[in-house]
Amino acid sequence: MHHMMTTVEDAIEVTPSSGKKPRRVKSGGGLSDGWGVAFWFLLPAMIGFVLFYFLPTVRAIGISFQDFPLINADQAEWIGLENYRNVLGDDIFWNAVKVTIYYVVLNIGLQTVLALGVAVMMDRLTKSVFVRSILLLPWLLPNVMVGLLWLFMLDPTNGVVNDWLGYFGVDPIGFLSNPSWAIPALALINTWKFTGYTALLLFAGIQTVPGSLYEAAALDGASEFTMFKTITLPLLRPVLALVLVISLIGSFQVFDVVQAAGGGLGGSPGDPLNSTRVLYLYIYDKSFVDGFGKRAGEGAAAATMLMVGLLFITILQLRISRAGESDLA
């Protein structure tokens, strides 16, 4: 992850600031201190890290190898790989994988294309902070609120979206209660939420492209589209790769909106017919809901596999962005 951060810096070419990043004065000015002082400054954060990140990681992996009833945790028993075998043999798990990937592909595909369009438009039209603020607003709202706003707007009987579709002669669609619409609808909801934020990141990336390139291209009579394809896109690639992966990781963890809107009015998360039972929901139910967490070990096994998957995506990203870095240099 640290690497991910440094690649952002490299990717968006903050060379001026990384160049003048003040190097520590060698032992001068009383700024060399040793662990004595540092310890006290780091203590609270260290306790937080150990208690809520480090130990839970070790423990969760441990739990994934145990028959672990959440309520009587003291009766846990080591059972080797059985949880993994059970999860991998569970059709609902594979359905959750399928549903989640479908969701991620729709969500990230739409969101990235839209955000790229918005970023280029902003770059061409306006640097206004007001415009950017408005685009950013959905990103700041609570997920549960976002879910409920759309639960209403997408309702088949009282929702305004179906009203508008009606003007074009489309029959009302139960976006959240129809199994074939539920995932696309959830993907659209989160696309609404994250497009502005993603656009702002990409907009920031576009600002690093030297204006002289566009001037030269314009003198050659290049069209707006040609410039986008031959200048903006190639030079933006490192930033784009990074933004993509970070959104991917977030998208795989969709949960709150499914809780709030999954199944539509009167439905419940996972509805209809497991069509919105995404991985997070599968893990959550296994860990805490089904039989009050009787098989929490299986939840932990599924969560461990999810984490490994996300790590894999991150490593893949490092390769991609390294490969794409030197374009501007």
Place this chain on the structure above:
Amino acid sequence: MSDLTNQQATAAATALDLEGTADEVEGGTPPARRRSGGGKARIGRPLAWALLIVIMIASLFPVYWALRTALSNNTAIINDTDNLLPPEFTTFNFERVLTNQSDLSTDELRQFREDVSAVGGNDTNFNIWDPIRHSIVTATLITVGQVFFCAMAAYAFARLKFKGREALFTVFLSALMVPPIFALIPNLILIRDLEIDLYVFQIDMGWLPFADEKSGWTSTYPGLVAPFILMTPFAIFFLRQFFIGISKEVEEAAVLDGAGNFRRFFQVILPMAAAPIFTLALITYVNAWNEFLWPFTAGKELNVITVALNDFRAQTPGTTRPDWSGLMTATFIAGAPILVLFGLFGRKVVDSIQFSGIK
């Protein structure tokens, strides 16, 4: 915290130095980069503007729609679903959602229920003030604690010299790779049993204040804030960037005055980084207010507003006359603090996502 955290890693990385950016943006950067363009551009620009405006409207519309519905008579909503203005305007929905029915006398209650039915509402008691209070307390504690403790850690990583500093920083940042759901079972057990399991020996924390023998810290304020109040990798990363940028000379002057590390931290570093610290506090508060997964799991009885809202929806039966006005009023109220903060300080949040790369 929830799904924002990963995304914020980028925000952090892109927010290398705010002050610089703000100036440059205000300075009206666009260099001689825009072409006056041929005929194509003349049609293209208005078209692009129109598209951008449509997208801006789309960003705002759902929030407006909640407000419009909250200000309508629920019976009218159902008959007039696409009226852009509130059909049969009323502020009674806010009044009824904000009323705790247990505060009313028998007569008042009867009257109240009649009024609620008159606007087509659901008269189940939904006491929204408790969750609002729970959210305010939780978010405030998390913000104050996290910003302060992470500022301390960021100071150590930015300004103190000690062995293994870079390695430790990397280890802290690696916490960004832990998906919240992965740590959820262990965190719940820790808070519930208040027992730190180090495999070799157990540390019993049952002596802590607010601890209940059966439920530990679940559904208590300490339990709700514990996983967030001490550190998040994002906050440390964010502040470290700014602390690195503060000029050494100022701190050295304080050294000459005989100020120790703690005094320098409080009297030099914190005041000089007031702006980014405020921005971080803003982002932290928004995150804490929006948090759902942890309170949903460990705080069912001390329900914060996001959890209450989710329950409210679950209780609304799929009848022929759902109480949309009531639901949208509660939804709008749940988001109102965010809207207010955003209205006042949105610019700071936007700036924190921009970066210093404008040459």
